[in-house]
Amino acid sequence: MSWRFISLPPQDGYHMVTSFVAVADYVNRGGKNTLLIFSVKEPFVNVGVHQEVWLEVDLEFTKKMKIPVVRRDLGGGTVVITAGEHDYFIVVRQEDAPRNPTELYRKFLTPVVNVLRSYGLNADLRDQDIVVNGKKISGNGAMTRGNSVVLAGNILLSLDVDLISKCIKVPTEKFRDKMAKDMSEWLTSLEKELGYVPPRDEINRKLKEAFEKELGIKFEDSTLTPEEIELWEKLASEKAKEEWIFYKDNRHPNIHTERCVKISSAVALCHLDYKARKLLRITLKIVNKKIDEISISGDFFVMSPNGFIEYLEDRLKGVSANLEEIREVILDEFNEKKPVIFGFNENDLIDALTEIMRKPDIQEVI
Incomplete structure (x- = not known):
């Protein structure tokens, strides 16, 4: 089976959270299963579709630092996305994806686990997260979009625990200090584990090889179609509107x-x-x-x-x-x-x- 492999330049938060929707529309219209990879230009706070922003985000800090708050179409928790991530989006036809979420994650995240193991790391899948020696190095989420299934995730290349802890709403500053300490203990990165950050091109090559081997597929290097790009720009513009960002709060x-x-x-x-x-x-x-x-x-x-x-x-x-x-x-x-x-x-x-x-x-x- 032939898949598209698409690597894009760094994007802003609104484009990141809408990229896979545009690709899902392409897959729904009979297009090929796709592995899309890119990173972000600057930090943003990424809120899950079922979350209330006021409960999750320190809006005083994010406004002061001009850090955008972006609501995605996927569930999951609030995360601070930085350039220290390598993000991937797997978009497949529904018939190619297990209906059971646990089986879905196992099928499509095993190649990512294998990439991490190729660096000599003790990587394992735990629910929808990938851990190294019990510490989370990859967070993932899934959704359906029409007749396609999207799995979005990342590999942490490096961590900015201080910035992350300041963006998250906490009851007291003492709690924030504890949260930063806890994050250092239960999150890890390739930089922390290896002592260096592997080149992104190298990680992409390893991801392609691992997916091809595990899923029995063949990638063709590709680009987004004009139709995908047009829809992507439209969706990114919509996601930047406050009525969407604060949808759950305003409800x-x-x-x-x-x-x-x-x-x-x-x-x-x-x-x-x-x-x-x-x-x-x-x-x-x-x-x-x-x-x-x-x-x-x-x-x-x-x-x-x-x-x-x-x-x-x-x-x-x-x-x-x-x-x-x-x-x-x-x-x-x-x-x-x-x-x-x-x-x-x-x-x-x-x-x-x-x-x-x-x-x-x-x-x-x-």
Whole structure:
């Protein structure tokens, strides 16, 4: 099977997060599976599609330093993208991709693992991350787009822990210092492991060889088509608009809180961070013993169907603040829509809502 191999010059953040969408459109129209590789011109904060920016990003610092905040179409957590990354985007026809997320990551990330092992590193796949001696050196995420599947990821060449820690929202500066220390302990890079950064051309050559060997394919060096470039420019322009960047924030403007508070005898507002396989962040407003508004955010991945989280939020509005009724709605929607989610399941969501509904401030109004 023949694939396209495309290596591009460094791009800005808006072009990075839309490149694979333009390629997916090409694949949807019958184009070849594609491995796209490039890096970024300057740092930017990359927020997952299911995250609220105000909860994740230190906007005071990023504005002062003129570091763009970019929302991508993929799930996952907030990351700070720097020129110290080597980024890749794998776009394939749906029939060539396993439906199970774990099998999907194993199939398409094994070549990347093998490249790292070729440098003598003890690299392994752990969920959707690649680790070296237990430390993360590659983060990855996946999504469906029409009849194609996209897997986006990177290899960390070098790390700027100080910059990364300053871009992320934290409760205190002491916590920020701890986060920077923790990042140094659970993140690594080729520079840290090898003592030098291999040339990007060399890494590209190794990636091509590893993918060809593992998947039984043959690459042809290629470029984006004029149609892809036209769509790419249009999408990048759209992603630079504030209504997209703050889409999730603006969807729930009246429930921005990180605590639980009883507002009146009939109204309570509460936030909960719940650790499933991935982080679930639930913010809930109860009015007159019903769910008035709910935000479900976090660093999970929803591969299909598109818009499921927003649909579920809307479906839960107006539901009685009764755990059995809430549970029934969630189970019904999961059974009907059959979402493919990496990071939590229906029982995790029910458990998170059970925990938040049992908070004293909520209990006092229901």
